[in-house]
Amino acid sequence: MIHYTCDLCGRTLRADQDTRYEVKVEVYAAYDPMEVTSDDLGKDPAGEIEDLLGQMKDMDAEELEGQVYKSFRYDLCPECQAAFLKDPLGKAMRQRTRFEHN
Ligand SMILES: [Zn+2]
Structure with a gap:
């Protein structure tokens, strides 16, 4: 039988009996469309x-990935799902x- 564990409270969730939520x-x-100014046109793209x-x-690679x-x-579990949705x-x-x- 497949078992899952609630990642918040650690409760075991049985695939056939318990409701399980995925988050x-x-x-x-987020990139906003950029406005090109005359300053930008004067810049050296290669530089x-x-x-x-x-x-x-x-x-390091992980740091770079985290930025992108x-x-x-x-x-x-259902209880943790309800708590998660609230906040x-x-x-x-x-x-x-x-x-x-403080
Ligand atoms: Zn839980």
Whole structure:
């Protein structure tokens, strides 16, 4: 029998008996259409690419990937799914943590 584990509370979810929810999170850099100014036209594109490559040399692959695109997948039990939907970004948790530190 296939078993899953809730990634939040650790409860075992049996594929044939328990309702299981999947959460997929995608985080990627949002690009807005750029406005080309006369300043941009005066720039040296080859020099800019060289600068960018120079900056990338000091970063590891994981760091670079994290800046561009990252996806996560989690299994949740019904209780944790309900809690997640109420606060997907963990805002309440952040506020509580900030309050405790002050
Ligand atoms: Zn759970």
